Amino acid sequence: MPDPRLLLLIPAYNEERRIEPVLRDYAQFFGKNYSGKFQLVVVLNGCTDNTLGVVRRVAVEFPAVLRMLEFKEPIGKGGALIEGLKLASFGDLIGYVDADGATPPHAFLELVRHLGDADCVVGSRWLLDSVIHQSQTGNRRFASRVFHAIVQLFFRLNIHDTQCGAKVMKREVVEKVHPFLRIADMAFDINLLVALKRAGYRIREVPTEWTDKAGSKVALFRSSLTMFLSVVRIRLIYSPFYKWLRPLRPLEGWIYKKLHQPRPLPGPDSEKRG
Numbered sequence: 001m002p003d004p005r006l007l008l009l010i011p012a013y014n015e016e017r018r019i020e021p022v023l024r025d026y027a028q029f030f031g032k033n034y035s036g037k038f039q040l041v042v043v044l045n046g047c048t049d050n051t052l053g054v055v056r057r058v059a060v061e062f063p064a065v066l067r068m069l070e071f072k073e074p075i076g077k078g079g080a081l082i083e084g085l086k087l088a089s090f091g092d093l094i095g096y097v098d099a100d101g102a103t104p105p106h107a108f109l110e111l112v113r114h115l116g117d118a119d120c121v122v123g124s125r126w127l128l129d130s131v132i133h134q135s136q137t138g139n140r141r142f143a144s145r146v147f148h149a150i151v152q153l154f155f156r157l158n159i160h161d162t163q164c165g166a167k168v169m170k171r172e173v174v175e176k177v178h179p180f181l182r183i184a185d186m187a188f189d190i191n192l193l194v195a196l197k198r199a200g201y202r203i204r205e206v207p208t209e210w211t212d213k214a215g216s217k218v219a220l221f222r223s224s225l226t227m228f229l230s231v232v233r234i235r236l237i238y239s240p241f242y243k244w245l246r247p248l249r250p251l252e253g254w255i256y257k258k259l260h261q262p263r264p265l266p267g268p269d270s271e272k273r274g
């Protein structure tokens, strides 16, 4: 039986220096090692460099495999994935990885192969068998562990690494939880995992191979603060107080703006479900 159709999303923001070999490697690897249909979609927004030009150039070499979506607005990594996941019907399985090549193609295929009877597989850098090349700075690892403790306290997800940029899900699952995806910044992954858990889906955490690449653009303080705010927001959505907080929306918008981070998408009242 051939492998299922696989749609892989790559969110990309100012990645002109890092994305080209990643696109080539994925297109070639999956062309050779995957018997099902493979589609790669790069989702860009607000790039001020030539990422679009680079993606276009590589797309000419792999016209059947590589496509792109471009948004002018600063919708963030989460916003880009929320848009990309609207294409879920192109695959039986839908995944995403970072544009910097932190996850090599063979490691992503491993995640796909581990799906089994689960609904979502998350790659993990914090399990015994994880293989990490060139680890993050001490500050970043510390921030990541504090973030993990807060997330565990709030949501009891029991996942060691919620932030790994490599995940894969079944199409039905994406379609079911999509209306509950609101967070546009890097806490998008928490939004997704919490929505999956509340909908009763099975999430499997699998050790993965990961390389921290040079050229990091993450502003640690600003990014951590935003992620904290977003996690509090996700927690409140599922609390009885949520409706009383509506008047604070303009303040929330102001804070995200001050932090130069994409603000959460406004949602209908159905936001509470999920």
Ligand SMILES: Nc1nc2c(ncn2[C@@H]2O[C@H](COP(=O)(O)OP(=O)(O)OP(=O)(O)O)[C@@H](O)[C@H]2O)c(=O)[nH]1
Binding pocket: 010, 011, 012, 013, 014, 015, 043, 044, 045, 074, 075, 076, 077, 080, 097, 098, 099, 100, 102, 165, 213, 215, 216, 217, 218
């Ligand atoms: N479309 C889109 N993608 C983004 C945005 N911000 C980050 N990304 C992408 O999200 C992925 C993860 O971002 P990274 O900057 O690599 O984050 P990281 O891996 O935590 O940090 P570094 O690799 O150290 O920079 C990459 O593919 C980025 O290009 C954004 O605003 N819009």
Ligand SMILES: [Mg+2]
Binding pocket: 098, 100, 102, 213
């Ligand atoms: Mg990265």
